[in-house]
Amino acid sequence: MVNEKLLYLINYLLSERSDMENVIIPDNEKEQFRLYRSLVNIRPAVQTDEEFLRAEDEFLTELTASKGITDIADLQPLENGIYLWKGDITTLKCGAIVNAANSVMTGCWQPCHNCIDNCIHTFSGVRLRYNCAQLMKAQGHEEPSGSAKITPAYNLPCDYVVHTVGPIVQGTLTDRHCELLQSCYQSCLELAVQNEIKSIAFCCISTGVFGFPQNEAAEIAVDTVRAFRRSHDIEVIFNVFTEKDYEIYSKLLE
Secondary structure: OOOHHHHHHHHHHHHOOOOOOOOOOOOOHHHHHHHHHHHHHHOOOOOOOHHHHHHHHHHHHHHHHHHOOEEHHHOOOOEOOEEEEEOOHHHEEOOEEEEEEOOOOOOOOOOOOOOHHHHHHHHHOHHHHHHHHHHHHHHOOOOOOOOEEEEEOOOOOOOEEEEEEOOOOOOOOOHHHHHHHHHHHHHHHHHHHHOOOOEEEEOOOOOOOOOOOHHHHHHHHHHHHHHHHOOOOOEEEEEEOOHHHHHHHHHHOO
16 A cells, blocks of 8 residues: 655655655655655755645654554553653653754754664654754754753654753763763753653663763663652653663662
8 A cells, every 4th residue: 555645755855855856766665764764864954834744744643653652651660750661762652752862953864873863853753853953053052961952742742852962981981971961861850840741751861872881871860860859740761772771770770
């Protein structure tokens, strides 16, 4: 069965570019989605028309629903107000999810890269990059490590995305790295409370290509969240993607 919405989105994105006149759209829907995602990933942070946005909204909403949405209301906490969940953060229904962003804050520009930044921008839709770019334009400089910004989530099942820039560890882990990572969690939590968000899901900030050791990162995450929750009523989900991270958080939250 031909996915007309997907073909429309691909043709629209191709029509915006003068360097892709010879691109042939594949017959296979899986490869068509890969082309669509690549075009979204490299698309400049510009506005688009309402017809495209309506088609994108319908397509992405249906796509996420087909993957299965997990509601925080259906999860069981490991301790009061704190949850551990292994899965795709773009399918999580809660107040906000946290994006491990880079300092430019406009998403991952590498086509079909499997980082969380790319996934969140892909499944949220093109308005997210535009919104982030407007925030950065108003700020006038790159986002420093340890701080956070908030945007709508658009086509994700959560309400908001909180973007934070984690520290990059090259070589020995230092106290400064730990301070910056702690600041990431603190900044996200404070921003959530300021915006009356009742639940937030954290990815494992900085532990991927940014090189922060997983055990130390998890300890900082859990300690910061526990301390914050002593004086604030907010539910927190630690979202992990690997079995190793699941085991690390399970032990910390026993």
